[in-house]
Amino acid sequence: xxxxxxxxxxxxxxxxxxxxxxxxxxxxxxxxxxxxxxxxxxxxxxxxxxxxxxxxxxxxxxxxxxxxxxxxxxxxxxxxxxxxxxxxxxxxxxxxxxxxxxxxxxxxxxxxxxxxxxxxxxxxxxxxxxxxxxxxxxxxxxxxxxxxxxxxxxxxxxxxxxxxxxxxxxxxxxxxxxxxxxxxxxxxxxxxxxxxxxxxxxxxxxxxxxxxxxxxxxxxxxxxxxxxxxxxxxxxxxxxxxxxxxxxxxxxxxxxxxxxxxxxxxxxxxxxxxxxxxxxxxxxxxxxxxxxxxxxxxxxxxxxxxxxxxxxxxxxxxxxxxxxxxxxxxxxxxxxxxxxxxxxxxxxxxxxxxxxxxxxxxxxxxxxxxxxxxxxxxxxxxxxxxxxxxxxxxxxxxxx
Ligand code: TRP
Ligand code: SF4
Numbered sequence: 001x002x003x004x005x006x007x008x009x010x011x012x013x014x015x016x017x018x019x020x021x022x023x024x025x026x027x028x029x030x031x032x033x034x035x036x037x038x039x040x041x042x043x044x045x046x047x048x049x050x051x052x053x054x055x056x057x058x059x060x061x062x063x064x065x066x067x068x069x070x071x072x073x074x075x076x077x078x079x080x081x082x083x084x085x086x087x088x089x090x091x092x093x094x095x096x097x098x099x100x101x102x103x104x105x106x107x108x109x110x111x112x113x114x115x116x117x118x119x120x121x122x123x124x125x126x127x128x129x130x131x132x133x134x135x136x137x138x139x140x141x142x143x144x145x146x147x148x149x150x151x152x153x154x155x156x157x158x159x160x161x162x163x164x165x166x167x168x169x170x171x172x173x174x175x176x177x178x179x180x181x182x183x184x185x186x187x188x189x190x191x192x193x194x195x196x197x198x199x200x201x202x203x204x205x206x207x208x209x210x211x212x213x214x215x216x217x218x219x220x221x222x223x224x225x226x227x228x229x230x231x232x233x234x235x236x237x238x239x240x241x242x243x244x245x246x247x248x249x250x251x252x253x254x255x256x257x258x259x260x261x262x263x264x265x266x267x268x269x270x271x272x273x274x275x276x277x278x279x280x281x282x283x284x285x286x287x288x289x290x291x292x293x294x295x296x297x298x299x300x301x302x303x304x305x306x307x308x309x310x311x312x313x314x315x316x317x318x319x320x321x322x323x324x325x326x327x328x329x330x331x332x333x334x335x336x337x338x339x340x341x342x343x344x345x346x347x348x349x350x351x352x353x354x355x356x357x358x359x360x361x362x363x364x365x366x367x368x369x370x371x372x373x374x375x376x377x378x379x380x381x382x383x384x385x386x387x388x389x390x391x392x393x394x395x396x397x398x399x400x
Pocket of ligand 2: 292293296303304305308309310311326329330331335336337338340341
């Protein structure tokens, strides 16, 4: 059993740009070689805010997958799928909604924040309120242990943890739990059983988190344990019931260094992006027209890179010697801004070239992408179905 399972999703609401590449995709590409990874297109989440412009979503679903593949997300190392093609997400969402207090949803900070930010849209819908719960279903249905996200998503992961805990608390209770847990400890064998007991005591008596982690690893690595016993042993460490759903942790994406053309964070809403599909001509044009240190009115005026958005791109794309050349040349008016921008243009073009070549291959042969997604959906669905079988049983829905 893999100890970590990583899951993350992205909403298909626009073309991906360098901010996504540096902020999210490079991280995914690294993670796919380290752990089991699932990455999905969150098309239902996109509908919560774009319900009146479904064309936007339709246009972007496949293009987004093409961008992932072109950037280097590798279907041999990661499962790539579309949320709506795994309808079990919706079933879990419905079942979890039965135990979700309305107040929990209303208190998630993104709810009010986004309503204010997107004030031109009517977001007083049931779907939008339920956004974090749908996200919880996405995560819990795969028993994901780690969710790589940006800072803004942390409240959604914490919300998910609370839902998992509540679910386990309500439905993890079974008649004779304690006896069954003890029987399961016996099945670990004498030595491991004693170690389990010792670690459990250490955690329960002094809150020793390391002991909890070690005990969990012991259970997860144990061969030949039934799913029920494994859940009993995991649940017994902390409380009085089976651990059916797994509380995920967030894995904060390393802060992106990617600034936009105007010095603000690169973002579609600031209109300061370079998309992954931008033509070389447009890349050059966009960089050539970037604002620079306002002190450099004439070529002979000295400037300060710290006050210039172009410098922020040098930080990403230039080596040390180029950076020294910029620092000295700018401060002494030894170089002009047009000259200074050249290495940045070259750097961006060099980065985009292989991405665009791969994107072209995928765009020319759409069945390639469709096959990747079909396979990913099938794999994801198998996992989702397993969890749903357990969830239905725990909630008393297995009428046979
Ligand atoms: N809410 C996420 C975002 O806007 C997208 C998302 C949906 C997601 N479901 C998820 C991310 C599950 C991680 C895990 O970025
Ligand atoms: Fe910016 Fe370079 Fe011009 Fe200095 S020389 S202001 S760093 S573009």
